[in-house]
Amino acid sequence: MNAWIGTLIALCALAVSAVTAYVQHRARKREKLAAEVTAYFHRTSEFAKIKLPDGTIRQAGYHLVVWNHGPASAEQVDLEVKDVRGGAVELADSPQDEFPLLRLDKGARYPVPWIPVADAHRGARRFTVHVRWQDGNGTQERILPMRRGQTNV
Structure with missing residues (x-):
């Protein structure tokens, strides 16, 4: 037994x-x-001069950077920025057809100048960024609360 x-x-x-x-x-x-896509605000040491599609020159003190820090590539990377009330934030140097990005390789960063179109968003500090992408595991999504502020203290 x-x-x-x-x-x-x-x-x-x-x-x-x-x-x-x-x-x-x-x-x-x-x-x-897996791809690990995130976004963050990058404060520029000097204002970046951005020429908009209509020819206007604007200055950006921040860039919203999309970053893939995972071991695999991300495809169909889509980015949507919302204010605290859930309204869409349109960026002047980001045309409607810019996103989704076809591919964001491992370690790649994609900066978008932070120049909101609406005057109400220019002085605001808090936003929500919705990032969606596809990797070898399927469709992924991340919702990131963001706060614009001094980062080089």
């Missing part, structure tokens, strides 16, 4: 080890296929 119990325990331990190995293998595979 003790031999049967010992065999049963050994078989259960083998099954648990096999399941654990499979789960770890799947987790490593998912990590290798």
Whole structure:
């Protein structure tokens, strides 16, 4: 009887080890296929002079940077900026057809000059950025609360 119990325990331990190995293998595979897309405000040391499509020259003190810091490429990267009330924030140097980006490779950064079109958004500090992308694991989404402010203290 003790031999049967010992065999049963050994078989259960083998099954648990096999399941654990499979789960770890799947987790490593998912990590290798994942893109980690985020966004942040980058304060420029001097105002960047931006020539808008209509020929107007504007100055940007910040850039909204989209960054893929994951191990895989991100595709169809879409960016949407909203104010605190949920209204869309239109950026002057970001035409309607700029997003989605077809591809954002590992480590790539994509800066967008922070020049809101609406006067109400120019002095505002808080925004929400919605970032969507596709990677080897499917469609991903991240909602980022953002606050514009001094970053080089």
